[in-house]
Amino acid sequence: MIASFEAVLSALSIHRVGNKLLDEFYVLSDAPVTITDEFLNKLLMQYFLSPFEKVNEVYRFMHSSELTLNELFHFCTEVFDNPHRFHEVSEQITKFLFEQTNHPKIKAGELYIALFKDVQIEGDLLDAIGIFKSENKETYLKVYPDTGGFNLEYESDGININKLDKGCLVFKENRAEGYVVCVVDATNKQQDAQYWVTDFLQVTPYADSYHNTDKAMGMCKLFISNEMQEKFVVNKSDQIDMLSRSMDYFKTKEQFSLQEFTDEVIHHP
Numbered sequence: 314m315i316a317s318f319e320a321v322l323s324a325l326s327i328h329r330v331g332n333k334l335l336d337e338f339y340v341l342s343d344a345p346v347t348i349t350d351e352f353l354n355k356l357l358m359q360y361f362l363s364p365f366e367k368v369n370e371v372y373r374f375m376h377s378s379e380l381t382l383n384e385l386f387h388f389c390t391e392v393f394d395n396p397h398r399f400h401e402v403s404e405q406i407t408k409f410l411f412e413q414t415n416h417p418k419i420k421a422g423e424l425y426i427a428l429f430k431d432v433q434i435e436g437d438l439l440d441a442i443g444i445f446k447s448e449n450k451e452t453y454l455k456v457y458p459d460t461g462g463f464n465l466e467y468e469s470d471g472i473n474i475n476k477l478d479k480g481c482l483v484f485k486e487n488r489a490e491g492y493v494v495c496v497v498d499a500t501n502k503q504q505d506a507q508y509w510v511t512d513f514l515q516v517t518p519y520a521d522s523y524h525n526t527d528k529a530m531g532m533c534k535l536f537i538s539n540e541m542q543e544k545f546v547v548n549k550s551d552q553i554d555m556l557s558r559s560m561d562y563f564k565t566k567e568q569f570s571l572q573e574f575t576d577e578v579i580h581h582p
Contacts, residue, residue: 369531
């Protein structure tokens, strides 16, 4: 599970990616963005990281012949090893995404490449690289005081910070296996949207004990948080206590035993 309450946004570059098939282009920024407004920083952290708190699937970069030939693996390794090249590598990531944008239904949008410190995953605080794309824009109304009452104005082409279209977090962990990668794709039910996962990121789910543990923890959290109160009479403190016991179990045990888990965590037949 991912938590972001201790995370720090240490670098951010913003570019724009058009649709290559439609003869659109990409636009690169000259330098990273400097965020001095504390409230804006909080909004960006919410926009970038909060969608990943509900993600249970864990991926890794892969390649059919050699892991180092995976472009995103190469780019992320370069940033982790040489943070001073962050903006330069963000430009290379943008160009690579542009080359994969070759379906007529793929929308143009802004691409955000971010560098984070202390993003928590399974209790560990790790550095992470974030790659996010905003495609869908919305119109917002603004009400403000005016002489004798109120008036209205609107802001078109705004971004809803509660709706991240596409994103991934690459954690500085398990480099030899292809890092630990979490993915968000709000349009992944559409066939044309598969380019984000299959063509651009080129990731595959972890099929090891890490992946299995992550899936089991996610299942327990969903049951305790949502289904338990529908089947049993429990209060909020009971749920929090059981959730804490379940997380402690997975952190301290080398192997999973259903009977042991039942006795130590569930406390109910």
